[in-house]
Amino acid sequence: MKILLIKLGGSILNHLHESFFSSLRDLQNDGYRLIFVHGGGPDIDWMLEKMEIASEFHRGLRKTTPEVLNVVELVLSGKTNRRLVSMLQRxxxxxxxxxxxxxxxxxxxYIDxxxxxxxxxxxxxxxKMITDILQLDLIPVLTPLALSQSGTTLNVNADMAAGAIAKAMNAESCIFVTDVKGVLRENRLVDFLTIEAAEQLITDQVIIGGMIPKVKTxxxxxxEGIGKVRxxxxxxxxxxxxxxxxxTFSGKAGVQA
Structure with a gap:
């Protein structure tokens, strides 16, 4: 079974073009099974502000008090997930x-x-559960929430959740969908980068601005052990x-994009 893990950030969800869904159809026609993981940052920020709950980040992760977690669960499960599922079904x-x-x-x-x-x-x-769902010709769309050993819900960074699920499912690739098509060098798309080459482009300030956190992710x-990330x-x-x-990013030179 050829599996692709596709991570969608909350900020791109409302800007998906028809051609994005055409690409998904092409992937399915090429024999791929799709798994989605999504974030919901903008919606969570909006709801926290509306409810006058302070939002704070530390090392790129949202500090999550029980009060914040209630909002995260509400938004991810009740709004963002339903929106993405509905878009796919339409x-x-x-x-x-x-x-x-x-x-x-x-x-x-827990991290800290x-x-x-x-x-x-x-x-x-x-x-097994995810595989069973795939074998029913369904596309699972997952929220990045996990269950702790004590039975509490944990807020997980969606990017890292995508990587962990991709690794566990032995996915062919983990794909991060953004508002840009990839790394550009002299206005030309760079098709493939090793870890070392990508880090050098950051040092040389070829990769700049908002692309830096995307590439670092x-x-x-x-x-984490994923063969290819796109x-x-x-x-x-x-x-x-x-x-x-x-x-396409890989830890090994010579890997085909």
């Missing part, structure tokens, strides 16, 4: 929304309960005729 895909903390689908542990609160990282994935997931655009085709359009 475009002819059979999608099903799944909450990572349900039925021990995703299990995790004192400093970050209810924030965790994934320690195990119920691969991709590299972090590669270092940055692609949700605003234009990213897969067509068996060809990828984006930047």
């Amino acid at each position: 475009h002819g895909f059979r999608a099903i929304g799944l909450h990572g903390s349900d039925a021990h689908l995703l299990e995790g542990k 309960q004192h400093g970050l609160g209810e924030v965790g990282e994934i320690t195990s994935v119920n691969c 991709a590299l972090a997931v590669v270092q 940055i692609v655009s949700g605003k234009e085709p990213f897969f067509s005729g068996g060809r990828w359009i984006g930047t």
Whole structure:
């Protein structure tokens, strides 16, 4: 079974182009099974502000008090997940929304309960459940929430959740959908980068601005043991005729994009 893990950030969700869904159809026609993980940062920020709850980040992770966690769960499960599932279904895909903390689908542990609160990282994935869903020709759409050993819900960074699930499911690739099609050098798309080459482009200030955190996230997931990680655009085709359009990252030179 050829599996692709596709991570969608909350900021790109409302800007997906029709060609994005055409690429998904091409992937399915090419024999790929799709798994989605999504974030919901903008919606969470909006709801926290509306409810006058302070929002704070530390080392890129949202500090999650029990009060903040209630909002995170409400938004991810009740709004963002439903929106993505509905969008996929409107475009002819059979999608099903799944909450990572349900039925021990995703299990995790605290990262730093004192400093970050209810924030965790994934320690195990119920691969059988996900595989069974895929074999029903359904597309699982997961929230990045995990269940701790004590039975509490943990807020997991969606990028890292995507990497953990991709690794556990032995996915062919982990794909990060953004508002750009990949790394550009002299206005030309860079198709493939090793970890070392990407870090050098950051040092040389070829990769700058908002692309830096995108690339660093991709590299972090590669270092977790994923063979290939891709940055692609949700605003234009990213897969067509068996060809990828984006930047592929790998820990090994010579790996095909």
